[in-house]
Amino acid sequence: MDFDLTEEQSILKDSLNRLLADTYGFEQRRKHMGSPEGWSGEMWGRYGEMGLMALPFSEADGGLGGSSVETMIVMEAMGRALVLEPYFSTVVLGGSMLRFGASEDQRAEYIPQVAEGALKLALAYTERNSRYELHNVETVAQKDGDGWVLTGAKSVVLDGDSADWIFVTARSAGGTRDADGIGIFMVDAKADGLSRRGYVMQDGRRGAELRLDKVRAAAIGEPENGLPLLCRVVDAGIAALCAEAIGTMDVMRELTVDYLKTRKQFGVPIGAFQVLQHAAVDMFVATEQARSLAIYATMMADSEDAAERGRAMHAAKAEIGRAGKLVGENAIQLHGGVGMTMEYAIGHYFKRMSMIDIALGDHEHHLRTLAEKGGLVDA
Amino acid sequence: MDLRFTDEEIAFREEVRAFFRDHLPDDIREKLVDGEHIAKEDMVRWTHILNEKGWAVPHWPVEHGGTGWDPMRQYIFLEELQKTPAPSPLPFGVNMVGPVIYTFGNEAQKKQFLPRIANLDDWWCQGFSEPGAGSDLASLKTRAIRDGDHYIVNGQKTWTTLAQYADWIFCLVRTSTEGKKQEGISFLLIDMKTPGIDIRPIQTIDGGLEVNEVFLTDVRVPVENLVGEENKGWDYAKFLLGNERTNIARVGMSKQRVRRIRELAAVEMSSGRPLLEDPQFLQKLASVEIDLKALELTQLRVVSAEAKRGNTGKPDPASSVLKIKGSQIQQATTHLLMQVMGPHAMPFHVHDMEGANEPPIEPDYAGAAAPAYFNTRKVSIYGGSNEIQKNIIAKAVLGF
Numbered sequence: 121m122d123f124d125l126t127e128e129q130s131i132l133k134d135s136l137n138r139l140l141a142d143t144y145g146f147e148q149r150r151k152h153m154g155s156p157e158g159w160s161g162e163m164w165g166r167y168g169e170m171g172l173m174a175l176p177f178s179e180a181d182g183g184l185g186g187s188s189v190e191t192m193i194v195m196e197a198m199g200r201a202l203v204l205e206p207y208f209s210t211v212v213l214g215g216s217m218l219r220f221g222a223s224e225d226q227r228a229e230y231i232p233q234v235a236e237g238a239l240k241l242a243l244a245y246t247e248r249n250s251r252y253e254l255h256n257v258e259t260v261a262q263k264d265g266d267g268w269v270l271t272g273a274k275s276v277v278l279d280g281d282s283a284d285w286i287f288v289t290a291r292s293a294g295g296t297r298d299a300d301g302i303g304i305f306m307v308d309a310k311a312d313g314l315s316r317r318g319y320v321m322q323d324g325r326r327g328a329e330l331r332l333d334k335v336r337a338a339a340i341g342e343p344e345n346g347l348p349l350l351c352r353v354v355d356a357g358i359a360a361l362c363a364e365a366i367g368t369m370d371v372m373r374e375l376t377v378d379y380l381k382t383r384k385q386f387g388v389p390i391g392a393f394q395v396l397q398h399a400a401v402d403m404f405v406a407t408e409q410a411r412s413l414a415i416y417a418t419m420m421a422d423s424e425d426a427a428e429r430g431r432a433m434h435a436a437k438a439e440i441g442r443a444g445k446l447v448g449e450n451a452i453q454l455h456g457g458v459g460m461t462m463e464y465a466i467g468h469y470f471k472r473m474s475m476i477d478i479a480l481g482d483h484e485h486h487l488r489t490l491a492e493k494g495g496l497v498d499a
Numbered sequence: 500m501d502l503r504f505t506d507e508e509i510a511f512r513e514e515v516r517a518f519f520r521d522h523l524p525d526d527i528r529e530k531l532v533d534g535e536h537i538a539k540e541d542m543v544r545w546t547h548i549l550n551e552k553g554w555a556v557p558h559w560p561v562e563h564g565g566t567g568w569d570p571m572r573q574y575i576f577l578e579e580l581q582k583t584p585a586p587s588p589l590p591f592g593v594n595m596v597g598p599v600i601y602t603f604g605n606e607a608q609k610k611q612f613l614p615r616i617a618n619l620d621d622w623w624c625q626g627f628s629e630p631g632a633g634s635d636l637a638s639l640k641t642r643a644i645r646d647g648d649h650y651i652v653n654g655q656k657t658w659t660t661l662a663q664y665a666d667w668i669f670c671l672v673r674t675s676t677e678g679k680k681q682e683g684i685s686f687l688l689i690d691m692k693t694p695g696i697d698i699r700p701i702q703t704i705d706g707g708l709e710v711n712e713v714f715l716t717d718v719r720v721p722v723e724n725l726v727g728e729e730n731k732g733w734d735y736a737k738f739l740l741g742n743e744r745t746n747i748a749r750v751g752m753s754k755q756r757v758r759r760i761r762e763l764a765a766v767e768m769s770s771g772r773p774l775l776e777d778p779q780f781l782q783k784l785a786s787v788e789i790d791l792k793a794l795e796l797t798q799l800r801v802v803s804a805e806a807k808r809g810n811t812g813k814p815d816p817a818s819s820v821l822k823i824k825g826s827q828i829q830q831a832t833t834h835l836l837m838q839v840m841g842p843h844a845m846p847f848h849v850h851d852m853e854g855a856n857e858p859p860i861e862p863d864y865a866g867a868a869a870p871a872y873f874n875t876r877k878v879s880i881y882g883g884s885n886e887i888q889k890n891i892i893a894k895a896v897l898g899f
């Protein structure tokens with residue numbers, strides 16, 4: 121076993137952390153959030169220059185041939201800085217869709233554009249009543265010549281307001297919760313019949329509600345059997361989100377420990393109170409446990425074994441939700457009143473952590489799904 | 500032992516319930532159900548209705564407008580108020596400075612302030628905490644120096660809840676730097692219109708504007724606004740904080756939130772059926788309900804012991820138990836309510852903030868869920884943090 125990064129990976133990690141430390145401070149981030157897009161086009165360009173958009177694509181497709189470990193490194197660094205740009209939606213979710221599902225023609229057309237940062241993507245699978253189920257789809261796809269037309273609505277589409285192309289799940293056959301009959305379709309954001317209502321989310325990221333009224337779209341993969349592809353893409357997303365969460369949790373602990381060492385009450389730094397030391401230790405223990413499962417998820421993200429891969433993701437995401445809540449709530453508590461304000465970083469980390477739990481399924485959802493699939497330990 | 504209310508208590512509860520049902524304006528009730536902030540004007544309107552009925556300050560002595568109800572009735576009243584849900588009277592006047600004034604103030608102060616508190620003619624805020632004085636309140640630095648008939652006050656208060664609406668602020672100020680730090684503190688009443696007072700809002704993580712910094716620069720306060728004796732303010736503050744803790748369990752409010760959780764879980768779907776039919780969810784909800792029932796009974800034990808013993812004026816250390824469990828349950832229920840909304844908890848509903856005119860995001864009621872969860876982190880921080888409450892129990896109950 122080897123938990124170490126290669127030299128190249130270490131360089132990637134250091135240089136991205138340095139870039140973000142230099143350019144993505146609290147004030148800069150606040151400015152980006154207040155801009156009309158809600159994130160920074162300039163930073164998007166910088167990520168592109170570093171090759172981050174090309175990272176996960178194969179060299180044959182015009183990418184850099186990185187593995188899920190490289191994605192983990194990037195996402196963890198972005199979690200540390202609470203990055204707002206739509207990297208996760210475009211490169212992780214959208215990129216995985218192209219890598220695992222697109223035809224050769226589609227790959228040739230879109231991957232180079234994504235790799236150079238010219239295209240932004242989003243994944244739209246959540247609906248008003250689907251909660252976290254991937255196979256719970258009411259939006260309808262009807263065959264129309266050699267393409268499809270989609271009608272329905274999608275909710276809480278992460279970065280759905282800025283995406284150029286949106287991958288939309290829709291039902292080509294079967295009932296609302298059937299595993300069969302789901303397709304994934306690539307929708308041009310400028311297509312007739314598509315309306316978007318963009319908004320800011322609780323954590324400062326962007327999202328959108330979509331309405332689709334006979335929107336023309338092309339299928340990605342098998343239009344009657346898209347669920348395995350969707351699962352695979354969401355699994356890649358879960359591994360990446362777990363990595364982001366680790367970056368976020370690490371910073372919450374660092375900020376909190378610093379605060380305990382500097383904040384004075386009763387004539388001493390409050391870190392002198394053992395009960396607060398132990399609370400910080402609980403944060404540390406939870407983060408280390410979560411880190412282990414985030415690494416596990418990363419290593420499983422490239423696996424072809426869908427059942428085993430899925431179980432690993434359920435375990436990791438459930439643990440991230442649990443650990444993140446503990447770390448985030450303790451971080452606020454130990455900061456006292458300061459933790460409650462928008463003017464300090466810690467509250468923003470806490471909010472992002474709370475939203476990471478919800479994104480791609482919360483703790484309860486993954487716990488339940490793992491249990492239904494027989495758990496983790498082979499009997 | 501008998502865990503039932505007496506017939507008289509049940510009749511009283513019905514009377515209170517009916518009054519709230521018939522007299523609380525619908526628009527105010529709806530705001531509370533939806534978890535929206537209620538405006539100053541709503542608070543004033545509701546306080547006038549309560550005061551007209553003689554119920555604005557039920558726990559005060561009868562000569563100052565109280566009802567003379569025993570502790571059990573006081574409890575029933577508050578629980579029904581929160582369950583309705585109706586706004587709780589503004590605590591800074593009714594629960595904090597009011598009791599300090601009628602216990603330690605002089606006749607002129609009682610006459611000037613008490614009726615105006617009961618009717619919310621004066622909006623009070625609490626100027627205790629400072630940047631360097633939170634849990635360690637006694638280390639506060641805001642100075643008040645005697646200059647003839649006035650004190651000249653200089654310093655800074657922070658976390659001052661709803662100071663933006665306030666007509667008056669009650670402050671702990673330092674009048675002496677000699678001896679123990681607790682012994683140089685005085686309790687001053689300051690008119691917010693006095694020159695030299697500046698307010699800066701602090702936005703909380705849920706996006707709300709409920710706390711402020713209050714800067715005091717050469718603020719001239721007439722000496723007649725000193726409560727009790729100079730340098731005795733710490734005793735009055737301890738008395739006040741003890742009162743603050745007794746009502747902190749918020750059993751009625753949590754019951755109301757559980758009701759709301761059930762209501763919305765019956766609409767929100769999970770695995771093709773209402774979430775309310777999902778055994779995993781129901782278990783979690785039941786677990787919170789068990790905690791809440793236990794808290795309710797613990798609170799009733801405290802109340803009934805107090806009824807037997809009579810009010811000693813000293814806080815019961817058991818009130819720290821109520822604060823700890825009460826805050827944890829408020830936090831658990833707001834988290835659960837956010838979970839009910841699932842992914843729909845993620846969008847920030849700008850139109851919930853004043854002055855915005857964006858069209859609503861569906862479902863409309865989901866917008867308040869995550870902010871309420873974020874905001875409710877405060878309840879284990881203020882009013883003596885839960886760590887401080889545990890210190891109190893460890894010392895006062897367990898004898899460490």
Ligand SMILES: Cc1cc2nc3c(=O)[nH]c(=O)nc-3n(C[C@H](O)[C@H](O)[C@H](O)COP(=O)(O)OP(=O)(O)OC[C@H]3O[C@@H](n4cnc5c(N)ncnc54)[C@H](O)[C@@H]3O)c2cc1C
Pocket residue numbers: 383385386390393395396453454455456457458460624625626627628630632633634635657658659660661710877880881882883884885886887890
């Ligand atoms: C939303 C909100 C509204 C408020 N409204 C008001 C108001 O209207 N008026 C007012 O005067 N104040 C108000 N407060 C202030 C509140 O009373 C203080 O936040 C509280 O006393 C804690 O102080 P602090 O924030 O300075 O935290 P600190 O005292 O710095 O505490 C930081 C952490 O250290 C812990 N800690 C401190 N001392 C000890 C110890 N001895 N042992 C173990 N742990 C310890 C605390 O529990 C906390 O976890 C409000 C606060 C909030 C968040």
